[in-house]
Amino acid sequence: MGSKNKKIGIIVSLALVGGALAYLALGNFGENLVYFFTPSEVKAFDSGYYQKKVRVGGMVVEGSMEAYADRLGMTFELTDGEATIPVTFEGIPPDLFKEGQGAVVEGFWTGQHKFQSNLIMAKHSEDYMPIELKRAGVELPRKDFMKSLIQ
């Protein structure tokens, strides 16, 4: 290996680490801090957001999910405890999508108080137990997802 190649290698490796650290320290990482918006924030969107693909996270409201009978798809509501937004989705929801659980949906806020989603990601909590315990009513300590949304 020539000394020139080595110099390039050193620069590349320093750039890799430097870039990673700069990403942490400077703005870009901040974007990921708002990985998703809450329903309250979405309701406050101005028209500039209407054509933008965004992620919204919240709790799926109990009893709000209605599957279409004629095709694959459904409507449901997402809440953060303060505001609730209706969501429409075409397709099969993920296996862990469930009322009363967290979900992050990707799509567009149409401005007509409807969120059109094309991707649902299920957020599961950090508690794990066999079904027998769950049926017996055991509750393990876990972070309150709804509370963490409103800060």
Place this chain on the structure above:
Amino acid sequence: MIIHRVIRKVQRFQGWFGGGAALCIIAGLYIGLIGSPPDYYQGEVVRIMYVHVPLAHTSLFAYIVLSIGSMWYLWKRDPIVDNMCHAVAAIGAIFTTLALATGMIWGKPTWNTWWTWDARLTSYTIMLMILIGYLMLRTFIDDSEKEARYAAVLAILGLVDLPIIHFSVEWWRTLHQPQSISMRGVSISSGILIPLMCMSIGMSLLFSYMLMVRTQLLYLDRLLHAKKGRLMSQFHMSKTDP
């Protein structure tokens, strides 16, 4: 020096680490794959946790060892500590990559996505970048003393990422679930906790064993090169000096 005495003492038990790792992992695999119940919400997929979580937490432990070793090296300039740092960086990079890979496989059936740029996944990927940068830097610098010094500084700088990885799921909105074992308590029931602990202990022992083997490898390599170099120069001297 004290560190040499410690290394010699620990090295004597190297086989115990390897054997212990094998036992714990085999037991963990058996309990995890066959002897433990499925989760109420995720079903069988929860078994991926028994390999993903131990890999992930061992990789963080590896980075802690790397940064402590780097500080020690800058302070004492002991080449065997530098060999240890070099070794732990490579092992840490492998554990990090595998934790990412198994995490992706867990994410698809649970979250419904292989990858997403949330704070936990992003900060963890940054750790992998830092480790790769560290290893690359070491291969490209000729002077071994300089190589060790620069690499150590780099590793210590990268330490800022560690608390960010750990607390990302508590501080920010993420898709990744929060810590299961935290100030809130333990949110895993015993049937699922036992295989997880088995695999975690096994992975930590395996990591320690791998670290010993790799440090030895780098040390022997350095020794062989140094001796060969010295012999070569002696040979050269005897030829030119009649």
Place this chain on the structure above:
Amino acid sequence: MTSLYLRWGGMLIVAIVLTGLTYSHYQQHLATLSPSQAKAQGLNQEVRVLGMVRGGTLEGNVEGGDATFALVEKDSTISVRYHGPPPDNLRELKTLVLIGKWNASDNIFEARDIGLVTNYGFVVGAYLIGLIPLAIFLFAMSRRVGLLYEEIKTSKLYQEE
């Protein structure tokens, strides 16, 4: 070096035994049929059926553990009557595993319990990808250490000085 190969050979045998045990466990307890296969399977035999609850068909006292719905998988559909413990995972558009018997006289599947999708392809993938590279890496390192010791011994570098 011989002891190294012996040790790793032992580990390989243990790994093969574990794989076999896991495979037979899954075959015995977790294998599933499709709705049409369950129909063909006939009477008096408890089976596990995999399918998705069709949208708009779930009726009855779901929370209490009494419900009827249609289960689909590709083109085949069967009617299901569920009677059992309160189900935690029974909802429309959900893919799940039903445990029960086919009732030919009523042309309905009588389910007594609900299980989750096994998805064991992901589980197997994660274990293989997580563990095999580690094993290969460790084996390569141990072997190299052995070779280095031998090289140091045979090249007599230590006797020279």
